[in-house]
Amino acid sequence: QQPVQSPQAVILREGEDAVINCSSSKALYSVHWYRQKHGEAPVFLMILLKGGEQKGHDKISASFNEKKQQSSLYLTASQLSYSGTYFCGTVDAGNNRKLIWGLGTSLAVNP
């Protein structure tokens, strides 16, 4: 079952902050965050692993609440380059090779 992302869309002015949420109905091994610009492949931002390990972009942070099966991506002091669609992907504990994705959150950063 697909993870659920919220909000569906966000519009920011440059310098503002945003939070994108991702939740699953299943226990998770890992949560992946990617950004995709129009016509391009998704680009890796962050991976959060069960047990607290994480790896990713130094200007973007994220959290992973294993008990609640939720993750949040924090975009602070947004830049024009942050515009795009953000996807969270999950690998659940019942099938730990299967990586599925939410529907995405469209983020537009305006000057």
Place this chain on the structure above:
Amino acid sequence: NAGVTQTPKFQVLKTGQSMTLQCAQDMNHNSMYWYRQDPGMGLRLIYYSASEGTTDKGEVPNGYNVSRLNKREFSLRLESAAPSQTSVYFCASSEWITGRSRNTEAFFGQGTRLTVV
């Protein structure tokens, strides 16, 4: 280091034609995936392969077949293309770290834009 390479980048098919989308990765990853992306639908998993010699259905497998030819290559075949299969197709790979029960980030190919008329 090329990462994940998909071919072709663009393809137009007539309804009923068949074709194979090719994907190869040079990172020695165990897991490989095929997704389709349609407007407003995100990335939907068609098939995945946890290791060489194994394949499993994803969320939308109907109308597709796959082959994990070896560790590097994972192909997607449309036996009889339909207009509903018009989409952008992405191949991805990731590494499963045995003993730690965790996987690395996924690496994506550049996508294949397929139109079925």
